[in-house]
Amino acid sequence: MNTDMLDKQAVTAPVAGIGKRRLPPELSIFIVLIGIALLFELVGWLAIGQSFLLNTARLKIMILQVSVIGIISVGVTQVIITSGIDLSSGSLVGMTAMLAASLAQTSQFVDRAVYPSLVDLPFVVPVVVGLAAGLLAGVVNGTLIAKTGIPPFIATLGMFVSARGIAKWYTKGQPVSFLSDGFTFFGSGLVPVVIFLVVAVIFHILLRYTRYGKFTYAIGSNMQAARVSGINIQAHLIKVYAVAGLLAGLAGVLTAARAQTAQAGMGVGYEFDAITAAVIGGTSLAGGVGRITGTVIGTLILGVMLSGFTFLRIDAYYQEIIKGVIIVGAVITDVYRQNKKKKKV
Amino acid sequence: MVLSPSTMAAVRKSGAIPNAxxxxxxxxxxxxxxxxxxxxxxxxxxxxxxxxxxxxxxxxxxxxxxxxxxxxxxxxxxxxxxxxxxxxxxxxxxxxxxxxxxxxxxxxxxxxxxxxxxxxxxxxxxxxxxxxxxxxxxxxxxxxxxxxxxxxxxxxxxxxxxxxxxxxxxxxxxxxxxxxxxxxxxxxxxxxxxxxxxxxxxxxxxxxxxxxxxxxxxxxxxxxxxxxxxxxxxxxxxxxxxxxxxxxxxxxxxxxxGREITQMFPKEEVPIGDVVLSVRNLTLDGVFRDVSFDVRAGEILGVAGLVGSGRSNVAETLFGVTPASSGSIAIDGKQVKIDRPVEAIRHHMAFLTEDRRDTGCLLILDVMDNMQVASLHDQFVRGGFVDEKAVARVCRDMAGKLRIKTPNLYERVENLSGGNQQKVLIGRWLLTNPRILILDEPTRGIDVGAKAEIHRLVTDLARTGVAVIMISSELPEVLGMSDRIMVMHEGRVTGFLDRAEADQVSVMDLAAR
Missing domain, CATH: 3.40.50.300 (P-loop containing nucleotide triphosphate hydrolases)
Known part of the structure; x- marks a missing residue:
C-alpha cells in the first residue's frame, strides 16, 4: 500500500514526536534495595556494633550466594513475561549438577560413583552435558505446554518431581565428589558472579532489542492478539521454556563446580527464590511486564536480606519464616500495582 | 434538599415523594x-x-x-x-x-x-x-x-x-x-x-x-x-x-x-482492477461451507449476516487462524495454502479482528509495541535485532496519518479511547503493506468522529488498489461503504447484491431466510 496518499490529512498530526520513555520502573525497587541495606547497616551498628556493608568478605559471599539464583531468575523472568511459570528449575539444578559432576570426576578417585572406568574428560564435556540436559528438560516443558495446552504450572510441576527423581536415581542417592580442576574453576572466586552478569546483560538485550523479546512480551500481553499478528505461539513458548531450562542447567553446573561435589538435594527451593526475585523486581505474574534489570535488583534484595539476617544472627528458622512473608508480600505488591493501573483506566 | 436520617426514613416508609x-x-x-x-x-x-x-x-x-x-x-x-x-x-x-x-x-x-x-x-x-x-x-x-x-x-x-x-x-x-x-x-x-x-x-x-x-x-x-x-x-x-x-x-x-459531519459514508467510485483474492468452496466443518467469492483491487466487498451466520469465521479461516477443512484460496490467480496467520501476512493480507480487547490490542504494552508487532516477520529486523529507530519513525508517521490521539508513542494502549485503540490496530496492519484487507466490525463501539475517519481511510485505501473485505453488523455501514455485498446465513452464502440494488430490505431478506 502506498501510504503517501494520506499525507494531506497529516497537517494536524497530533503526535508531535515519539516521546520519552517514562522513568524506569526499576528505580523504586533500587531505592528499596538501598533502603534495606542501610537499615541493616543502622541496626548492625546499634545492635552489635559492626558495619554490615563495609565488609568485603560478607558482600562477596552474599553475591556468590545469589548469583546462581539470579541466573535461574533471568530464565524464569522471561517465562513469567509470557504469563507462564517454571517450577522445575530447582530440581533441574539438582539433576544437571549430578549429570555434570559424574563426568567431571577425576580418575585418581577410585570409588567413582557412576562411571568407575571413565578416563579424565576435558571440562567442556561435563559443562556441555549439564547445559544440554537442562535445555532438553526445558524443551520438554515447553512442548508439553505448547502442544497439549496443559497449564505451565502443571507441566513444570511434573518436571519438578521427575527431575529430582532422576537426580536421586542417577547415583542411587550417593554424592559425586573429587571433581577435576578444570570443572571446579567455574565455581571458584567470582566466576559465578561474572557469569551471572554476562547472562543478565545478554538477556536484557535479548528482551529489549530483538524480535524474540518483542514477541515474548506480545504473547504475555495477549496471546490471541499475538497469534493473529502472525506469531507462532507454540514454537515461541518452546523456545522460552528451553532457554529457562538451559539457564537452570548452567546454574546446576555452577552449583556443583562451586561445591566441588554434587548431591541429589542441590537446588531445593531455588525455583521459588528465582520466582521471588523476579516478582520483587517488578515482573508481573499476569504476564506482559518485566525487565531483567528489575530481576537483577530483585536478586540482590533477596541476597541482602538473607545476608543481613545471618549478620544479625537471626535464627535460620526465622529466616525461612521471613522469606515466606517476603514471597507473599512481593505478590501482594504486584496485585496492588495491577489494581492501581486498572483503576487509572 | 438534605433531610435528617430520621425524616428520610419516614419519607421512604410513607412512599411520599418530595419531588415527584x-x-x-x-x-x-x-x-x-x-x-x-x-x-x-x-x-x-x-x-x-x-x-x-x-x-x-x-x-x-x-x-x-x-x-x-x-x-x-x-x-x-x-x-x-x-x-x-x-x-x-x-x-x-x-x-x-x-x-x-x-x-x-x-x-x-x-x-x-x-x-x-x-x-x-x-x-x-x-x-x-x-x-x-x-x-x-x-x-x-x-x-x-x-x-x-x-x-x-x-x-x-x-x-x-x-x-x-x-x-x-x-x-x-x-x-x-x-x-x-x-x-x-x-x-x-x-x-x-x-x-x-x-x-x-x-x-x-x-x-x-x-x-x-x-x-x-x-x-x-x-x-x-x-x-x-x-x-x-x-x-x-x-x-x-x-x-x-x-x-x-x-x-x-x-x-x-461539536462540529458538522456532512457525510457519514464517504464512498467514492474508484477504478476497480483485477481479481486479487479468489475463494472457492471454502469450508470449515460444522461452521460454514462452500463459501466462494472474488475480491478485486480497489473493491470493497461488504459481508452482511446475522450474528452466528459464520461471517467472522470465514475471515478467521482466510487468515489462517482456524485453517479450512477444504476449499481453495488463490491470490493473483495462484493457489496458496494459508494455515497460519504468518503465511497470510506474507501474502500481504491483513486482518482487523472483531474483538479489539480479546484478539486485537496488547493492552498493557505501548502504542509502538502494538503497531510494530505484525511487521516484525519480514521488516525492521536484521539478525534478530529490531531496528528501533526505523520502527519509531514509521510508527510516528503512521500515528500522525491516522491522527491517533496519544500523548506519545510510549503510552500504554489501555489508556487510549476505543476509537484510538482501533486506529492503533489499523496502523499495525497498514505497516504490513497489505494488498488484501479484512476488516471485521471496524467501527464497533467507537464514536461518530472516529467512525467517519475510519470510513474515509478505508475509501482511501481502496483508491490505492487495496482489496477490502468489510464485515459489519451495522447495515448502514455495509450499504454505505460496499461496492458489492455478500450475505451469509447459517454458514452459507445466500447471495450477492450490487451497490445499486442493495438496501436494508434486500440484505435482511437474504440474511434471515
Missing part, C-alpha cells in the same frame, strides 16, 4: 482520574416511565456517569437524589438497595454456573435446612423468563450459551432486582436484529410499569426507536437534554462532536 417529577437526579457531578477530568459539573435528570438515552463520543463521560450511579465509582463532588432524597452510593450493592440496577457492556456472568444460579446469586432461595433450593430457583427463573418471553433453559450452564443469549440473561438478571431505575450500557452491541426487537419490547413494558431506563448507545437508529429523551455529553461535560421527538440525527451528531 424526577425519579433519579444527579447534579454537579465531578470525577477526576489521575491525569483525566472524566466528568466536570455534569447533570442528569431521569423521569419515571421514560427511556432516557445517553449519547456522546467515547471518552465523553457517559459510562463514567453511569458507573457512579451504579455505585462502582464514587464522585469527587456532586449530589445524587433518588425520588428526591439524597443518597450516597458506596458500592454496587448500595445502588441495588436504592433501586438502581445496571446491565454492563462487558458481560459479567460466571460461565461454569447455571443461568438460574447466575441470576439469583447472593439472593438464592433457601430450603428449610438453609441449603440452596435449586428447584425453587429454577422455577423463579422460568417464571421470570416467561414474563420476558426469553426461551432459555434456567438449568443451562452459561458457558454453553451464545453471546446473544448471555446478554439476554444479563438483562433478565437486572430486571429481577425489581429496581426503579435500569441502566443499560450498549445492550445491543452483541445481539441480533430479532433480539433487539425483543429487547425493545421488554423495554416498553418496563417503561409502562413506571421504571426509568437509562440507555447508552452509539446507534442513532435505536435512539429514535426507543428513547423518549436524550442527553448528550462531550469531553466530560453535559451538553444538553432534548425530547427525542424534537431533534434530528444531525442535531445530535452536531452536539456530540
Amino acid at each position: 417529577e424526577f425519579l433519579l437526579t444527579a447534579e454537579g457531578i465531578r470525577k477526576e482520574f489521575p491525569g483525566v477530568l472524566a466528568l466536570d459539573d455534569v447533570q442528569f435528570h431521569l423521569k419515571r416511565g421514560t427511556v432516557h438515552a445517553l449519547m456522546g463520543e467515547n471518552g465523553a463521560g457517559k459510562s463514567t456517569l453511569m458507573k457512579i450511579l451504579a455505585g462502582i465509582y464514587h464522585p469527587d463532588q456532586g449530589e445524587i437524589r433518588m425520588k428526591g432524597v439524597d443518597i450516597r452510593l458506596e458500592s454496587p450493592l448500595d445502588a441495588l438497595e436504592n433501586g438502581i440496577a445496571m446491565i454492563h457492556q462487558e458481560l459479567n456472568l460466571m460461565p461454569f454456573m447455571t443461568v438460574a444460579e447466575n441470576i439469583w446469586i447472593r439472593r438464592e432461595p433457601k430450603s428449610r435446612y438453609g441449603l440452596v433450593d435449586h428447584a425453587e430457583m429454577n422455577r423463579k427463573t422460568a417464571e421470570l423468563f416467561e414474563r420476558l418471553n426469553i426461551p432459555i433453559d434456567p438449568r443451562a450452564e452459561v458457558r454453553d450459551l451464545s453471546v446473544a443469549n448471555r446478554q439476554m440473561v444479563e438483562i433478565a438478571k437486572a430486571i429481577s432486582y425489581e429496581s426503579d431505575v435500569l441502566i443499560m450500557d450498549e445492550p445491543t452491541s452483541a445481539i441480533t436484529e430479532r433480539e433487539v426487537e425483543h429487547l425493545f419490547h421488554i423495554i416498553r413494558d418496563l417503561k409502562a410499569q413506571g421504571l426509568g431506563i437509562v440507555y447508552i448507545t452509539h446507534k442513532m437508529s435505536e435512539l429514535f426507536e426507543v428513547a423518549d429523551e436524550v442527553s448528550v455529553f462531550r469531553d466530560g461535560r453535559y451538553v444538553g437534554t432534548h425530547a427525542s421527538s424534537e431533534v434530528t440525527r444531525d442535531d445530535i451528531i452536531r452536539m456530540m462532536v
Whole structure:
C-alpha cells in the first residue's frame, strides 16, 4: 500500500514526536534495595556494633550466594513475561549438577560413583552435558505446554518431581565428589558472579532489542492478539521454556563446580527464590511486564536480606519464616500495582 | 434538599415523594482520574416511565456517569437524589438497595454456573435446612423468563450459551432486582436484529410499569426507536437534554462532536482492477461451507449476516487462524495454502479482528509495541535485532496519518479511547503493506468522529488498489461503504447484491431466510 496518499490529512498530526520513555520502573525497587541495606547497616551498628556493608568478605559471599539464583531468575523472568511459570528449575539444578559432576570426576578417585572406568574428560564435556540436559528438560516443558495446552504450572510441576527423581536415581542417592580442576574453576572466586552478569546483560538485550523479546512480551500481553499478528505461539513458548531450562542447567553446573561435589538435594527451593526475585523486581505474574534489570535488583534484595539476617544472627528458622512473608508480600505488591493501573483506566 | 436520617426514613416508609417529577437526579457531578477530568459539573435528570438515552463520543463521560450511579465509582463532588432524597452510593450493592440496577457492556456472568444460579446469586432461595433450593430457583427463573418471553433453559450452564443469549440473561438478571431505575450500557452491541426487537419490547413494558431506563448507545437508529429523551455529553461535560421527538440525527451528531459531519459514508467510485483474492468452496466443518467469492483491487466487498451466520469465521479461516477443512484460496490467480496467520501476512493480507480487547490490542504494552508487532516477520529486523529507530519513525508517521490521539508513542494502549485503540490496530496492519484487507466490525463501539475517519481511510485505501473485505453488523455501514455485498446465513452464502440494488430490505431478506 502506498501510504503517501494520506499525507494531506497529516497537517494536524497530533503526535508531535515519539516521546520519552517514562522513568524506569526499576528505580523504586533500587531505592528499596538501598533502603534495606542501610537499615541493616543502622541496626548492625546499634545492635552489635559492626558495619554490615563495609565488609568485603560478607558482600562477596552474599553475591556468590545469589548469583546462581539470579541466573535461574533471568530464565524464569522471561517465562513469567509470557504469563507462564517454571517450577522445575530447582530440581533441574539438582539433576544437571549430578549429570555434570559424574563426568567431571577425576580418575585418581577410585570409588567413582557412576562411571568407575571413565578416563579424565576435558571440562567442556561435563559443562556441555549439564547445559544440554537442562535445555532438553526445558524443551520438554515447553512442548508439553505448547502442544497439549496443559497449564505451565502443571507441566513444570511434573518436571519438578521427575527431575529430582532422576537426580536421586542417577547415583542411587550417593554424592559425586573429587571433581577435576578444570570443572571446579567455574565455581571458584567470582566466576559465578561474572557469569551471572554476562547472562543478565545478554538477556536484557535479548528482551529489549530483538524480535524474540518483542514477541515474548506480545504473547504475555495477549496471546490471541499475538497469534493473529502472525506469531507462532507454540514454537515461541518452546523456545522460552528451553532457554529457562538451559539457564537452570548452567546454574546446576555452577552449583556443583562451586561445591566441588554434587548431591541429589542441590537446588531445593531455588525455583521459588528465582520466582521471588523476579516478582520483587517488578515482573508481573499476569504476564506482559518485566525487565531483567528489575530481576537483577530483585536478586540482590533477596541476597541482602538473607545476608543481613545471618549478620544479625537471626535464627535460620526465622529466616525461612521471613522469606515466606517476603514471597507473599512481593505478590501482594504486584496485585496492588495491577489494581492501581486498572483503576487509572 | 438534605433531610435528617430520621425524616428520610419516614419519607421512604410513607412512599411520599418530595419531588415527584424526577425519579433519579444527579447534579454537579465531578470525577477526576489521575491525569483525566472524566466528568466536570455534569447533570442528569431521569423521569419515571421514560427511556432516557445517553449519547456522546467515547471518552465523553457517559459510562463514567453511569458507573457512579451504579455505585462502582464514587464522585469527587456532586449530589445524587433518588425520588428526591439524597443518597450516597458506596458500592454496587448500595445502588441495588436504592433501586438502581445496571446491565454492563462487558458481560459479567460466571460461565461454569447455571443461568438460574447466575441470576439469583447472593439472593438464592433457601430450603428449610438453609441449603440452596435449586428447584425453587429454577422455577423463579422460568417464571421470570416467561414474563420476558426469553426461551432459555434456567438449568443451562452459561458457558454453553451464545453471546446473544448471555446478554439476554444479563438483562433478565437486572430486571429481577425489581429496581426503579435500569441502566443499560450498549445492550445491543452483541445481539441480533430479532433480539433487539425483543429487547425493545421488554423495554416498553418496563417503561409502562413506571421504571426509568437509562440507555447508552452509539446507534442513532435505536435512539429514535426507543428513547423518549436524550442527553448528550462531550469531553466530560453535559451538553444538553432534548425530547427525542424534537431533534434530528444531525442535531445530535452536531452536539456530540461539536462540529458538522456532512457525510457519514464517504464512498467514492474508484477504478476497480483485477481479481486479487479468489475463494472457492471454502469450508470449515460444522461452521460454514462452500463459501466462494472474488475480491478485486480497489473493491470493497461488504459481508452482511446475522450474528452466528459464520461471517467472522470465514475471515478467521482466510487468515489462517482456524485453517479450512477444504476449499481453495488463490491470490493473483495462484493457489496458496494459508494455515497460519504468518503465511497470510506474507501474502500481504491483513486482518482487523472483531474483538479489539480479546484478539486485537496488547493492552498493557505501548502504542509502538502494538503497531510494530505484525511487521516484525519480514521488516525492521536484521539478525534478530529490531531496528528501533526505523520502527519509531514509521510508527510516528503512521500515528500522525491516522491522527491517533496519544500523548506519545510510549503510552500504554489501555489508556487510549476505543476509537484510538482501533486506529492503533489499523496502523499495525497498514505497516504490513497489505494488498488484501479484512476488516471485521471496524467501527464497533467507537464514536461518530472516529467512525467517519475510519470510513474515509478505508475509501482511501481502496483508491490505492487495496482489496477490502468489510464485515459489519451495522447495515448502514455495509450499504454505505460496499461496492458489492455478500450475505451469509447459517454458514452459507445466500447471495450477492450490487451497490445499486442493495438496501436494508434486500440484505435482511437474504440474511434471515
